Amino acid sequence: MDIQEKQAHLSALKAKFDSYSPITSESWACIQEAVRFQLVKKGEVLLRASQISRRLFFICKGALRAFCTDVAGNSYNKNLFLENDFAGSTVSAILKTPSTFTLECLEDSVLISIDYSSYRNLIFSRGDLKDFYIAYLERNWVIEKEQREVSIVQENATLRYLRFLQQHPDADRRIALQHIASHLGITPTQLSRIRKNIKK
Numbered sequence: 001m002d003i004q005e006k007q008a009h010l011s012a013l014k015a016k017f018d019s020y021s022p023i024t025s026e027s028w029a030c031i032q033e034a035v036r037f038q039l040v041k042k043g044e045v046l047l048r049a050s051q052i053s054r055r056l057f058f059i060c061k062g063a064l065r066a067f068c069t070d071v072a073g074n075s076y077n078k079n080l081f082l083e084n085d086f087a088g089s090t091v092s093a094i095l096k097t098p099s100t101f102t103l104e105c106l107e108d109s110v111l112i113s114i115d116y117s118s119y120r121n122l123i124f125s126r127g128d129l130k131d132f133y134i135a136y137l138e139r140n141w142v143i144e145k146e147q148r149e150v151s152i153v154q155e156n157a158t159l160r161y162l163r164f165l166q167q168h169p170d171a172d173r174r175i176a177l178q179h180i181a182s183h184l185g186i187t188p189t190q191l192s193r194i195r196k197n198i199k200k
Contacts, residue, residue, distance in 0.1 A: 001110070006037060009060040013112055016058065016084055020135040023128045030126070034118040038111045046087075046111075047103040053092035055113050059085050062109020063171075065179055066101045077182035080106075080175065082168050086136075088116070106175055157186045158194050 010032065017023050017031070040046065040062070047053055049069065057064070064087050066078040078101050081087040089099040093116040123129045155163075161184060165172065172180060172195075181191040 001037065001039070009037070009110065009112060010035075012060060012084060013058050016086075017132055020139065021128065021131040023132055024126075027122070027126050027129050030122050031114075031119075031129075034122065035112050035114050038113045040105045040109050040111060042105055042108050044105045045102060046105065047089060047092075047099055047101075049100060049102045050098045051092075052096055053089035053099050054116055056086060056088040056090075056093070056116050056119060057103075058112040058114070059083055059087060060110040060112060062111070063106040063175055064103055064109065065106055065175075065183075066103050067182070068101045075182070077179055080168075080171070080179065080183045082171065094120075106179065157184060157190055158197070160184050160186075161191065161194050162198075 013031075013035075014023075014028055017028070023031075035058075037060075038057075046055075046057065046064070059081055061083060064081040066081070066087070066089075067075045068078055069075045079087075087103060089101065089103070091097070092099040123133045161180075164180065164184065177191055177195075178188045181188045184191070186194075
């Protein structure tokens with residue numbers, strides 16, 4: 001990866017921070033010192049269930065899934081992450097307890113990896129980063145989480161699929177339908193039926 005490409009990815013990360021709450025150039029310089037680039041292959045596992053999470057990932061390019069596995073060996077997608085998303089087990093990192101899910105790459109991906117301990121120290125030492133963190137938690141752990149929970153209860157599967165495509169227009173060409181179906185809380189057969197009906 002050349003310098004120009006790295007700078008473009010870092011600019012995307014900076015824009016992500018600013019989209020929640022603007023940060024100063026001094027804070028951005030501190031963030032840049034705490035990050036490193038990571039190139040990962042499709043199928044590579046970044047975090048296994050039972051491991052303690054120590055890093056947060058920003059997806060520059062690619063796709064990840066967070067999934068849980070039951071005692072019978074069946075896996076269920078907790079979430080899908082694409083470009084400009086943060087991914088990782090925040091609960092595991094904060095509590096220093098084993099992650100309840102596995103984080104796996106669905107495509108060859110370019111990630112910016114942030115040491116969570118350094119990241120947390122920066123947040124609590126700089127006011128602008130603390131403002132970002134509060135805004136991030138409110139939007140992702142309160143507003144969007146509640147909207148997703150209500151959607152699963154009140155919206156039919158077709159609406160949930162269309163909403164997913166609105167957020168990630170090319171996801172159905174990049175991610176296996178079984179993973180999308182699991183993310184939406186439906187079976188692959190149901191998703192195939194929905195896709196056929198939409199095309200009519």
